[in-house]
Amino acid sequence: xxxxxxxxxxxxxxxxxxxxxxxxxxxxxxxxxxxxxxxxxxxxxxxxxxxxxxxxxxxxxxxxxxxxxxxxxxxxxxxxxxxxxxxxxxxxxxxxxxxxxxxxxxxxxxxxxxxxxxxxxxxxxxxxxxxxxxxxxxxxxxxxxxxxxxxxxxxxxxxxxxxxxxxxxxxxxxxxxxxxxxxxxxxxxxxxxxxxxxxxxxxxxxxxxxxxxxxxxxxxxxxxxxxxxxxxxxxxxxxxxxxxxxxxxxxxxxxxxxxxxxxxxxxxxxxxxxxxxxxxxxxxxxxxxxxxxxxxxxxxxxxxxxxxxxxxxxxxxxxxxxxxxxxxxxxxxxxxxxxxxxxxxxxxxxxxxxxxxxxxxxxxxxxxxxxxxxxxxxxxxxxxxxxxxxxxxxxxxxxxxxxxxxxxxxxxxxxxxxxxxxxxxxxxxxxxxxxxxxxxxxxxxxxxxxxxxxxxxxxxxxxxxxxxxxxxxxxxxxxxxxxxxxxxxxxxxxxxxxxxxxxxxxxxxxxxxxxxxxxxxxxxxxxxxxxxxxxxxxxxxxxxxxxxxxxxxxxxxxxxxxxxxxxxxxxxxxxxxxxxxxxxxxxxxxxxxxxxxxxxxxxxxxxxxxxxxxxxxxxxxxxxxxxxxxxxxxxxxxxxxx
Numbered sequence: 001x002x003x004x005x006x007x008x009x010x011x012x013x014x015x016x017x018x019x020x021x022x023x024x025x026x027x028x029x030x031x032x033x034x035x036x037x038x039x040x041x042x043x044x045x046x047x048x049x050x051x052x053x054x055x056x057x058x059x060x061x062x063x064x065x066x067x068x069x070x071x072x073x074x075x076x077x078x079x080x081x082x083x084x085x086x087x088x089x090x091x092x093x094x095x096x097x098x099x100x101x102x103x104x105x106x107x108x109x110x111x112x113x114x115x116x117x118x119x120x121x122x123x124x125x126x127x128x129x130x131x132x133x134x135x136x137x138x139x140x141x142x143x144x145x146x147x148x149x150x151x152x153x154x155x156x157x158x159x160x161x162x163x164x165x166x167x168x169x170x171x172x173x174x175x176x177x178x179x180x181x182x183x184x185x186x187x188x189x190x191x192x193x194x195x196x197x198x199x200x201x202x203x204x205x206x207x208x209x210x211x212x213x214x215x216x217x218x219x220x221x222x223x224x225x226x227x228x229x230x231x232x233x234x235x236x237x238x239x240x241x242x243x244x245x246x247x248x249x250x251x252x253x254x255x256x257x258x259x260x261x262x263x264x265x266x267x268x269x270x271x272x273x274x275x276x277x278x279x280x281x282x283x284x285x286x287x288x289x290x291x292x293x294x295x296x297x298x299x300x301x302x303x304x305x306x307x308x309x310x311x312x313x314x315x316x317x318x319x320x321x322x323x324x325x326x327x328x329x330x331x332x333x334x335x336x337x338x339x340x341x342x343x344x345x346x347x348x349x350x351x352x353x354x355x356x357x358x359x360x361x362x363x364x365x366x367x368x369x370x371x372x373x374x375x376x377x378x379x380x381x382x383x384x385x386x387x388x389x390x391x392x393x394x395x396x397x398x399x400x401x402x403x404x405x406x407x408x409x410x411x412x413x414x415x416x417x418x419x420x421x422x423x424x425x426x427x428x429x430x431x432x433x434x435x436x437x438x439x440x441x442x443x444x445x446x447x448x449x450x451x452x453x454x455x456x457x458x459x460x461x462x463x464x465x466x467x468x469x470x471x472x473x474x475x476x477x478x479x480x481x482x483x484x485x486x487x488x489x490x491x492x493x494x495x496x497x498x499x500x501x502x503x504x505x506x507x508x509x510x511x512x513x514x515x516x517x518x519x520x521x522x523x524x525x526x527x528x529x530x531x532x533x534x535x536x537x538x539x540x541x542x543x544x545x546x547x548x549x550x551x552x553x554x555x556x557x558x559x560x561x562x563x564x565x566x567x568x569x570x571x572x573x574x575x576x577x578x579x580x581x582x583x584x585x586x587x588x589x590x591x592x593x594x595x596x597x598x599x600x601x602x603x604x605x606x607x608x609x610x611x612x613x614x615x616x617x618x619x620x621x622x623x624x625x626x627x628x629x630x631x632x633x634x635x636x637x638x639x640x641x642x
Contacts, residue, residue: 050206081331
C-alpha cells in the first residue's frame with residue numbers, strides 16, 4: 001500500500017488522514033480496545049492513494065507531459081527502498097524464527113512481494129481473518145500488491161480513453177468493482193478481500209474525487225460538512241456498530257474519506273502531531289506488521305501480553321522513523337540518473353530473490369521435527385471437503401458400513417479409525433460445517449452463503465443415509481464450540497439468523513439421532529481433543545527445533561486457563577448430547593487429558609496436535625491404536641441402539 005506523499009504540495013489534512021489511518025491499523029493489530037475497526041485504516045489509505053496518484057496522472061495527461069517511464073520511476077523511488085529494507089530484515093528474521101511449514105508459506109509470500117502478487121499468494125494460502133494469519137510476517141504486503149496492480153492499469157486506461165470519456169470510464173469501473181465486491185464477499189470473502197477487481201472501487205473513489213477537485217468542486221461549499229464527515233469516517237474505525245457485516249463498513253468510510261479530500265479543510269495546529277505521523281505512515285505501516293507477526297509466532301498464535309504489545313507499538317514508531325528518515329526519504333530524493341535507478345532496482349530485486357531462495361533452502365534442510373500437515377481424511381478421488389453436496393463417492397468400496405460425518409474434526413478421526421483396522425468407511429466431511437442438520441454457523445470465516453451450503457450439505461448426508469442400507473453405524477464429530485464464539489450466528493432452514501443456545505443445539509442433535517435410528521442405523525459422537533488457546537503443534541515443533549517460544553506450561557502442556565473452550569460449557573453440551581440428545585458421546589478430550597488441570601500434547605513421544613485443536617496424522621493414528629477407537633465407537637453406538 002502506497003502511503004508515500006503524492007505529487008504536488010503536501011496538504012496537512014491529507015497527512016492527518018494518513019496519520020489517523022496508520023494509527024488505527026497499528027492499534028488494531030496491537031489488540032488494543034480503542035480501534036476495533038482499525039483494519040478500515042487500509043481502506044482510508046486506498047482512497048487517499050487514488051486521489052493523489054490518480055490526480056497526478058490526470059494533471060500530467062491534461063498538460064501533455066505524462067510519460068509512463070517517469071511515472072513508474074517515481075513509484076520505484078518512493079516505494080522500493082523502504083519496502084526492500086523491511087523485506088530483507090524480515091527474510092533474515094523468518095529464517096531464524098519460523099518452522100519449516102510456516103517458512104514454506106513465507107517463501108511464496110516473499111517472492112510474491114517482489115512481483116506485486118502477494119495478495120494472490122495470500123488469497124490462495126489463507127483467509128485474512130483466520131487466526132493463523134496473525135503469524136504471517138508479510139500479510140500486510142497484500143495491500144501494496146493491490147495498489148501497484150491498480151497503477152499498472154490506471155495510467156494506461158486514462159491514456160487510452162479520450163478526455164471526454166475519462167470521468168465516465170472511471171465511474172463505471174468504480175461502480176462495477178463495488179458491485180462485484182458486494183456480490184462476491186458473501187460467497188468468497190478471501191477473494192473479495194485480496195483481489196484487485198473487488199478492491200479497485202476504493203482507489204477509484206479517490207480518482208473520482210481528484211477529478212471533481214480539478215473542477216473546483218467541494219473546497220468552498222462543503223467545508224461546513226467537515227465535522228460530520230469526520231465523525232462518519234471515524235466511528236466505524238473506533239467503534240464499529242454491532243450487527244453490521246464487516247465488509248459493509250468500508251463503504252461509508254471510503255465515501256466520507258473521498259468527501260473529506262474534496263473539502264480540503266485547513267488542518268488545525270492541534271493535528272500537527274497526526275500530520276507528522278502521516279509523513280512517516282508508509283514506513284510505519286511497513287515495519288509494524290512483521291513485529292507483531294513474529295510476536296504471535298513466539299507466543300504460538302496466542303495474544304502476547306499487554307506489555308509486549310505496547311513495547312511493539314513503541315518499537316514500530318522508532319523503527320518507522322528510522323526507516324523514513326534514513327531510507328525512505330534519501331531513496332526518494334537521491335540524485336541518481338533514471339538508468340542507474342532502474343539498474344539498482346533490478347539488481348537488488350535479484351539479490352533479494354536469491355536471499356529468499358537461499359533462506360528457504362537452509363530452512364528446508366533442517367530436520368523436520370514433527371509433521372504438521374493437515375489431516376484431510378480418506379485419500380480418495382471422490383473426497384472433497386468443499387463440496388456443496390455429499391454424493392457418497394468418498395468411500396472405501398461400494399457398500400461401506402460406517403459413515404464418519406462432520407467438519408474437520410471428523411477428518412482428523414480417519415487415521416485413528418484406519419489404524420484400528422477399519423477398512424469399510426465412508427466420509428462426509430465439509431470444513432466448518434458441524435453435523436447438526438438445521439443449524440449452520442455464520443461468522444467472519446463462514447458467510448451466510450456458506451451457511452446455506454452447510455444446511456444443504458447436511459441434508460444431503462441424511463438423504464445418502466436413507467438410500468444406503470449398507471451403512472450400519474454413523475460417527476459424528478464437529479467443532480460445536482464454534483457456535484459459542486462471539487460473533488457467530490446460526491442459520492436455520494427458515495432463514496433466521498441468530499445465536500444458537502445450548503438447548504437448541506441439544507435439540508438439533510436429538511432430532512439428528514432420531515432420524516438416523518429411524519433408518520435402522522446406530523449413531524455416536526466422538527469429540528475432538530482439548531482445544532488450546534495456543535498452537536500446540538507449533539509449540540512442540542519449535543521446542544524440538546530449538547526455536548524460541550512462550551509456552552504457557554512446560555512440555556507444551558495445556559493448563560486449564562489456556563483451554564480455548566470453557567470446561568463448564570463443554571461439559572454442559574456433551575452431557576446434554578448424551579442425555580437429552582440421546583446420543584452416546586465418546587470423549588477424546590477426557591481420554592487424552594485424565595487430569596483437567598494439565599493436558600499433555602504428546603503421548604509415547606508422539607506429538608498429538610497439529611495446531612490448537614486438531615490431531616496430527618501421527619497423533620490420530622496413535623489414538624486409534626491406543627484406545628481402539630473404531631471398536632469403541634461401534635460399541636457405544638450399538639449400546640444406545642439396543
